[in-house]
Amino acid sequence: MGAQRPYTDLLPDLNEFVPGLVDEIIDGIRATIPDYDRPQGSPYNEIIRCGVERNVLGFVEWLADPGRPLERRNDLCRRIGAFEAMEGRPLAVLQSAYRIGAQLGWSRIQSLLAEREPSAVAVSVLAEALFRYMDEAAELSREGYDRVRAEEDEKRDAARLLLLRDLVRRSDADVEALHPAAEWTAPAQVTLVALPPRTSAVRPLLDPDLLLDLHTPEPYLLVPGPLTAPRRAMLEAALASGRAAVGLPVPPARAADSLRWARRMLALITEGIFDDGTLTLCEDHLVSMWLLSDGPLMEQIARRQLSFLTRADERRRQWLADTLRAWLRTRGPAGRMGEDLGLHVQTVRYRMRVLEEILQEDLTDPDSRFATETVLRALWLRGRTG
Template structure:
């Protein structure tokens, strides 16, 4: 715990860090997390590649937890560290799955601590903090790093000593290599597949699960690769996802909620998992309805339209600028009419039926739209851009 530092080398115990120190540190966290991430990935390129793969979100969560929990425990020494503990153990497990020692991970922890200490010194000068307080901070920080390393060692040894589960460990490592994509030579994937008696398929379908994944592994088909660790459990199913595979998952994961990615070539497995996880996010935000099983293939247009929200907002700002000055009610009525016209190209009478208004009202609105948008409505590319924006707004009304 960083709240109380261990005895110093001269035998006199250093006092606890004052809780107010957390208030000084907390504003530094976002930029400090970013700085540590840049320095660690520069020193350890392997971690840089991982941050571009399907495990990126989980890794970032772990890094943020490692840093923020230190500050939380300064403010409140009894603050929970359960998620941080599990993420550290998972980092250790991952190093074991990849067949590495803990040297790189321990080096990354210590590098992060040095960067944090460097930042704390700048903060100390800014607030004129005493040398004794800064020494206490350094002592508590490196004690905290020892704690992180011990937790990661637990996860590492858990994998390395589980002889009976060696095949499962190798197959999880195989799954990691497949999802890592192009940085990993295909020969390495093929060699590990041969060692685990797993036939390399031409196509695969990835499945994202909502944690916790309470699964009966014995009921999974023998060719299914699985990583059930939180926060992002997932499965790889060779070939397309059919009714037989659905029955298998229903039996192995009763009551679970999961999303089925698109079937893709083996080399593109990470894309299938990324889309499946994105659908889970859209379910969590209420854009896609929840169900025990949701297939990405049923929501491909939604995935595409909402794939880059910031860019969509820029496009909406450009294409809908002509109506930005109107009142909200008038703008909504006009855009509803414009969307109906772009989608159907119907007559005024037909649009009136769709919108439940008189045909004359439709004609008036269309004349207004033509005067406001001008040449935009006669340019095919601009019409298409407007239709994209309006379709996205109907999917996510508050996204623009």
């Protein structure tokens, strides 16, 4: 608190004023702050009285001996801060109580000083001492408050991680009940987001109700509800330097499905098939994802449906595939196909005659036509990456 100062020369013995000042401060706090206005005689009021009394006595004792340690005061202030955190009140409420105590204390001191007519310097010195003392007390309470909040946040985050992992492993609709410490209520829908390995997210930018698991080789997070425009903007800001794949919104019991789809999309992004920027949404590519869901099986279908292409040279194979795909896509006349392919109508008619000769009834059979169109679309998607 600094060097010795002749505070006892400025004021009379303050001990006789302590009880009345303690009552005045308590009444002022209760009248100003509703959180502290409890019934007379309640245990909570005893806590308030203990805190006020210890701080007032500590200040009076320190005035008499500025060099004396204040361990009791310091420990009590930290415990008061911890108690406020456990009660769930904002720290600002306690800080307001400290300000009220300092103002009322200074008002009482001023009335005592008026009887002695001290110098302006002496008044300034004493005012500085009082408000520094109270600032230190408030800071000690903040330390206790922050310690408890940090411990509570750590416990809640650990519980939320376990909850998230259970959600993507199990189909229990009430899995949240297994983790009450998570303090998280499941919404009607959830959306899972797959992240690349070693993703670096700007955590302060993420909404506090998101669930995250970044401590895994395949990190991911859960967004409560569908991916609304504000949620999307939030993720794009927090993941600005990376890529992510967004699954479909599903009931919480189906969270594993949303994550599976998101991870499949992330693999396709890695292969270079899709890239919509920071976020690629499964719902924007549902059919394409389905076509690419089983590569080896699609290859088997391709061998059967497009075996005729293996008998043609490379140049002929390409225009046969392009023409067949255009016909399947447009179902239009030669003129429409010509516009689509950028070819003269006679060239298109020639190519169609070649295809009709090769495929015969397969060209008009509904099942065969559907299988061929499906495999050509899948090959086209793959072909975009070379």
